[in-house]
Amino acid sequence: MTAPLNERPKGGVGDGFRSWWNAQSRVAQWAFGVPFILLLALLPLLNIPLLTTEGTNFGTVMAQFGMYALIAIGLNVVVGQAGLLDLGYVGFYAVGAYTVALLTSPNSPWNQTGEGGWLSSSWAWLACLPIAVAITAMSGLILGSPTLRLRGDYLAIVTLGFGEIVRLLADNLDEITGGGRGLSQVAYPRLGVAEDFPLGVFSAGNVGKTLNSGVWWYWVSIVLIVVVLMFVGNLERSRVGRAWVAIREDEDAAEIMGVPTFKFKLWAFVIGASIGGLSGALYAGQVQFVVPTNFNVINSVLFLCAVVLGGQGNKLGVILGAFIIVYLPNFFLGRTEILGIPVDGSSIAEYKYLFFGIALMVLMIFRPQGLIPVRQKLLTYGRELYVAARRRSKETAAPANPSAEVAK
Amino acid sequence: MTRDDSDSAHDPGAVGAGAEVGEEYRHMSEEAFGEGPVGPIILDEAVTVDVTDVAPELADPEVVAEIVAPTREIDTPLGKPLVELRDVTVRFGGLVALDTVTFDINRGEILGLIGPNGAGKTTCFNAMTGVYRPTSGTVGFDGQVLGKLKRNQITRLGIARTFQNIRLFSEMTALENVVVGTDARHRTSVPGALFRVPRHRHEERDAIDRGMALLEFVGIGAKATEKSRNLPYGDQRRLEIARALATEPKLLCLDEPAAGFNPAEKAALMDLIRKIRSDGYTVLLIEHDMRLVMGVTDRIVVLEFGKKIAEGLPSEIRDNPSVIAAYLGVPDDATA
Numbered sequence: 001m002t003a004p005l006n007e008r009p010k011g012g013v014g015d016g017f018r019s020w021w022n023a024q025s026r027v028a029q030w031a032f033g034v035p036f037i038l039l040l041a042l043l044p045l046l047n048i049p050l051l052t053t054e055g056t057n058f059g060t061v062m063a064q065f066g067m068y069a070l071i072a073i074g075l076n077v078v079v080g081q082a083g084l085l086d087l088g089y090v091g092f093y094a095v096g097a098y099t100v101a102l103l104t105s106p107n108s109p110w111n112q113t114g115e116g117g118w119l120s121s122s123w124a125w126l127a128c129l130p131i132a133v134a135i136t137a138m139s140g141l142i143l144g145s146p147t148l149r150l151r152g153d154y155l156a157i158v159t160l161g162f163g164e165i166v167r168l169l170a171d172n173l174d175e176i177t178g179g180g181r182g183l184s185q186v187a188y189p190r191l192g193v194a195e196d197f198p199l200g201v202f203s204a205g206n207v208g209k210t211l212n213s214g215v216w217w218y219w220v221s222i223v224l225i226v227v228v229l230m231f232v233g234n235l236e237r238s239r240v241g242r243a244w245v246a247i248r249e250d251e252d253a254a255e256i257m258g259v260p261t262f263k264f265k266l267w268a269f270v271i272g273a274s275i276g277g278l279s280g281a282l283y284a285g286q287v288q289f290v291v292p293t294n295f296n297v298i299n300s301v302l303f304l305c306a307v308v309l310g311g312q313g314n315k316l317g318v319i320l321g322a323f324i325i326v327y328l329p330n331f332f333l334g335r336t337e338i339l340g341i342p343v344d345g346s347s348i349a350e351y352k353y354l355f356f357g358i359a360l361m362v363l364m365i366f367r368p369q370g371l372i373p374v375r376q377k378l379l380t381y382g383r384e385l386y387v388a389a390r391r392r393s394k395e396t397a398a399p400a401n402p403s404a405e406v407a408k
Numbered sequence: 409m410t411r412d413d414s415d416s417a418h419d420p421g422a423v424g425a426g427a428e429v430g431e432e433y434r435h436m437s438e439e440a441f442g443e444g445p446v447g448p449i450i451l452d453e454a455v456t457v458d459v460t461d462v463a464p465e466l467a468d469p470e471v472v473a474e475i476v477a478p479t480r481e482i483d484t485p486l487g488k489p490l491v492e493l494r495d496v497t498v499r500f501g502g503l504v505a506l507d508t509v510t511f512d513i514n515r516g517e518i519l520g521l522i523g524p525n526g527a528g529k530t531t532c533f534n535a536m537t538g539v540y541r542p543t544s545g546t547v548g549f550d551g552q553v554l555g556k557l558k559r560n561q562i563t564r565l566g567i568a569r570t571f572q573n574i575r576l577f578s579e580m581t582a583l584e585n586v587v588v589g590t591d592a593r594h595r596t597s598v599p600g601a602l603f604r605v606p607r608h609r610h611e612e613r614d615a616i617d618r619g620m621a622l623l624e625f626v627g628i629g630a631k632a633t634e635k636s637r638n639l640p641y642g643d644q645r646r647l648e649i650a651r652a653l654a655t656e657p658k659l660l661c662l663d664e665p666a667a668g669f670n671p672a673e674k675a676a677l678m679d680l681i682r683k684i685r686s687d688g689y690t691v692l693l694i695e696h697d698m699r700l701v702m703g704v705t706d707r708i709v710v711l712e713f714g715k716k717i718a719e720g721l722p723s724e725i726r727d728n729p730s731v732i733a734a735y736l737g738v739p740d741d742a743t744a
Contacts, residue, residue: 238601238612239597241601242580242587243591245579249577255558255559256539257588259588260558376579379587379616382583
């Protein structure tokens with residue numbers, strides 16, 4: 001008799017890997033993790049034929065992936081962990097981008113990089129990064145404190161409105177944001193200035209074949225992703241993460257169990273917003289040009305798509321989701337054949353929203369929990385307990401029921 | 409339902425006012441399962457954990473009880489009213505769900521709150537735990553009036569409850585569920601968790617130790633790493649009690665904890681409730697099962713149509729004519 005009690009989400013490959021990974025010691029995890037991250041970082045330089053993109057520069061695509069991954073991690077805190085459906089997340093992305101742009105673009109009335117400004121031009125972007133994070137966190141607080149009293153669909157609609165308000169403000173405040181013309185010449189880190197790169201390696205003018213500005217921005221985003229992941233992981237395995245999951249599961253029960261639900265929902269919003277703002281600041285620096293059309297509602301939906309596709313609540317899953325969202329359209333762009341099969345790649349890329357829609361529907365039927373389903377660890381010192389449980393279950397399962405091993 | 413009740417059946421704490429009723433149940437359980445001890449039936453070989461692997465000291469039930477016992481200061485002395493309901497009225501529009509109800513819950517007792525369906529038992533409960541605000545009247549708790557306190561504040565003040573229909577956090581493991589309860593007494597917030605300050609680390613260790621002890625106390629320590637939705641029904645009920653106890657309540661409110669239980673499970677539950685009381689908790693019990701209520705409670709309050717119709721010792725309630733009338737109805741010739 002197979003026990004239905006211990007049912008697991010289908011998909012044994014991920015599970016097998018996961019239990020192997022969880023059984024490793026911390027040191028071993030780092031020993032595997034660091035080379036893997038390095039490999040990911042070197043991906044744009046290796047130029048693997050089937051992996052690289054043809055229509056656009058692979059480094060630039062990976063830079064965009066880095067930003068989307070950050071966004072997905074931030075949105076995952078709000079949607080995946082705390083269960084608050086946020087359809088206006090692009091608003092925070094925009095606030096982050098516009099904060100950097102307004103402080104450093106020569107077109108902006110609040111430009112601080114010119115004469116009399118308090119930002120030196122070479123470090124302006126880095127100095128703006130914490131400012132952008134702080135301001136988006138504040139915008140999260142301002143949006144959250146009245147709206148988080150709403151639940152479910154109502155909250156989704158209000159946040160949808162917020163995203164549009166930010167975009168419309170950017171579009172219509174001509175004197176400040178430049179309206180539809182946008183803000184150009186946004187600051188970026190002026191590092192690695194050499195004869196070949198008069199404006200530094202991070203400049204959009206660095207369009208070298210392999211080691212271009214995109215790769216540099218990709219590396220910056222990897223560093224930020226690792227830092228953010230560590231912080232978010234710390235939160236997840238703490239009272240805060242447990243409160244979020246409890247709110248997601250049953251808000252009333254959580255409240256009655258002593259969880260200050262409103263406070264922790266607000267924290268989820270603020271933390272999600274600041275990560276979104278961080279990504280927006282990256283974007284502004286990389287593109288050096290900010291216009292309202294980049295912050296459409298459709299982007300909010302795309303971010304949400306990355307989270308749902310990857311697996312709500314799973315930090316690494318949503319990074320995979322972000323990769324799919326960014327990489328797949330670019331992969332097809334400009335390709336005329338894949339492995340000898342002729343395809344019209346550019347038009348596939350053009351219909352990306354159609355394909356993402358179909359993909360989501362298929363996913364919802366066969367794997368509603370996402371590509372890599374969540375298996376949250378919510379206790380800081382729970383490791384030894386779970387390892388002990390696994391060891392014991394192996395011991396008891398093996399002699400009593402050898403068929404259990406075979407069945408796996 | 410195949411569950412191992414042998415642990416609690418041999419519990420030495422099962423002596424008290426209603427032990428003989430428990431015996432009656434135990435007798436019935438033997439009828440149900442046949443003679444001899446009911447051996448542990450392992451339903452799932454995948455995730456069981458031996459608590460003593462992780463925390464060897466938990467092998468001793470007395471140590472477990474000691475860890476579980478409440479440590480916080482309670483102003484009210486033993487035997488004095490911990491909760492004072494004074495003329496509590498709850499109205500929903502024109503419906504009076506609770507009508508000037510007045511009673512006390514003394515510290516250290518097990519108070520039963522009974523009444524026919526729709527009598528206002530759960531409303532009374534909700535008025536105490538802050539789910540509803542009384543339309544008029546006051547609820548005093550340990551020398552304080554629960555006026556406009558939020559629900560989570562009331563819990564942290566010391567009233568914990570379970571739910572009539574189980575409301576666990578189903579995607580969390582049993583231990584994580586309990587730790588959410590212990591978090592009610594913790595003070596780490598986002599900055600502390602973000603940078604893993606010493607207090608956070610201390611609280612986390614503490615939470616796991618206490619959580620494991622609580623699971624062991626209610627008898628489901630082996631299921632600590634199981635997702636709560638995968639637990640059998642009876643274990644889910646026990647987990648709810650453990651989660652409520654984790655908040656270190658001064659008063660534990662159980663809302664029909666025996667709903668859907670068979671006689672053997674009811675007997676085990678009675679033992680557990682007594683064990684909780686002897687560990688130093690005050691218990692308010694809402695229950696339909698008369699035998700269970702009569703067997704385990706020290707005092708009983710009876711509600712009917714939102715009004716208190718009787719209050720007293722179980723033996724007094726059993727013979728009270730208005731209670732009998734409320735439950736069984738009044739014969740036609742008596743009213744005529």
